[in-house]
Amino acid sequence: MSDRSATLDLDLSGIHVSLTGPDDGALEMFRVEWAAWLGSPADQPDLRMEYRVSGEPPPDQTTLRKVLHTAHGDDSITFTTGEGKLELERSGHASATVTRGGDRFRFYGLQNLMLAALARVLPGRGIMVVHGAGILLDGTAVALIGPEDAGKTTWARIAAENGLTVLSDDLLFLGLDGEQAFALGSPFRSASTGPGRFPLGLLLSSEHAPEAAVRLCSRLAFQALLSANLPFSGDLIGKGTGLDRLLDGLLEAVPFRTLAFAPDPSFLDRIGESLARKFRE
Structure with missing residues (x-):
């Protein structure tokens, strides 16, 4: 060690992260595997994260499968996993401790803790x-929202097999700039298209069906779906953090529908038709 x-100064498509820690194999993996995301120092990064390696032995797989625990302080929140611990201050400064283990173990542990911090700030x-x-x-992004077993991986795989670019099959960064989503x-958890900001044209929930169709969905139902699929940050709803405004703004700016689909590429035509209608309106 x-x-x-x-x-390392990271530029995650305009999200600036400063990551400081031991110049070890885990940090080198960020340099290599996140090479497309290396950026220049920012005067005020969105997240400053420092980390150290604890002397504790690496956990067994049972420990790793345990759910993440959170503890709220007056001006901070602490996340604890089998991989380590992160304390995030209200200022956006994060201090992390990762459990001793191999380089790749620490690399992924740091990713998970960084993701938790970003979801909050x-x-x-x-x-x-x-x-x-x-x-x-x-060139327009389409997002399928949902937990495990919602069909996200199958949906993304079929899209990739038919020549489309996949942003992620599990985690998305969605935003609003004025009225533009x-x-x-x-x-994070993607085949990585590299940095980019893409107009968001359609939000989808999913249901399994023998034939592909895009159906209307109530705003209340879709807002509940979004609220239930905010990793690390769902408790911020109603806390004046901007999350409520962001949820409302996305549903004002972007059509939301239910996609019924079977594991075949026919759903791509239905999505294309929905986007075409959006742009005609």
Whole structure:
């Protein structure tokens, strides 16, 4: 383990993160595997994150499967997982401790803790982290929102097999700039299209059906779906953090529908038709 420290400046499609810690194998993995996301120092990054490696032995797989725990302080929140712990201050400064283990173990542990911190700080900047899959159709992002078993991975895989770009099959960064909604490219749990900001044209819930169809969905139902799929930040609703305004703004700016689909590419035509109607309106 290196005694030297180093700082990486990350640009996650306009989200600036300063990551400081031991100049070790885990940090080198960020340099290599997140090379497309390395940026220049920002005067005021969205997140400053420092980390150290604890002396505790690496956890077993049973511990890793345990749910994340949170503890609220007066001016901070602490996340604890089998991989480590992160304390996030109201100022946006985060201090993390990752459990001793191999380089890749620490690399992924830091990613998970960073994601938790970003999910807390970004709503105030007009961006939220959502459980969802995203694809690009003629340069416009389409997001399928939902938990496990919602069909996100299958949906994204079929889109990729038919030549479409996949933003992610599990986690999306969605935002609002005035009345313009967008989706961001990100390195979290994605095949990584690289950095990018794409207009968000359609929000979808899903249901399984023998034939593909796009159906109307009530605003109340879709707002409940979005609210239930905000990892690490769902408790911020109603707390004046900007998340409520962001949820309302997205549903004002972007059509929301239910996609009924079977595991075949026919749903792509139905999505294309819905986007075409949106642009004609």
